[in-house]
Amino acid sequence: NAGVTQTPKFQVLKTGQSMTLQCAQDMNHEYMSWYRQDPGMGLRLIHYSVGAGITDQGEVPNGYNVSRSTTEDFPLRLLSAAPSQTSVYFCASSYSRDGTHNEQCFGPGTRLTVL
């Protein structure tokens, strides 16, 4: 298994540009989520999905859209990038063993800079 993969690894955008961060997993995990990591802030949840066709907002959803058309893929879209979205973005996926426990596997991250 490749686990959780993310592309691109690095990206530089100008303010107002749009882009999509890709995330894919091959473990047949139901649950997928996006976090952003900022210095001194830990990880904060942006959006998550409990299965294909179902998404919901996390702690910091503004400026981001997601969709989940397949179990494998969970892209994160920035419609109009802002400097405040400069961050490292992590995608995670997880399975449920007993309905309450989700062991999350993380991708390697995408480092995004918005000028």
Added chain:
Amino acid sequence: GEDVEQSLFLSVREGDSSVINCTYTDSSSTYLYWYKQEPGAGLQLLTYIFSNMDMKQDQRLTVLLNKKDKHLSLRIADTQTGDSAIYFCAEKTGGGADGLTFGKGTHLIIQP
């Protein structure tokens, strides 16, 4: 609301034990996790503990949970240079898949 607190830095000598502490506020936490992040890398799950346990040991790692005080600790025995990383405490509350709440991370610095 949910909050997870950790010290930002811990410095230990190689070969000593490291103890990284974490406090959380949500009493409905079901699982608590420790993740390791090496420079430029993603997060690696080290270990986790269910909220009805008070201790879990896995090789050099010992997790202690004091549910009454909402205090979690990670002890790394015989700390090595390869243990240098940022360690994140995280909690999972209730059921469902609404993600984890992370602390800000503790940067473990190993002195030779």
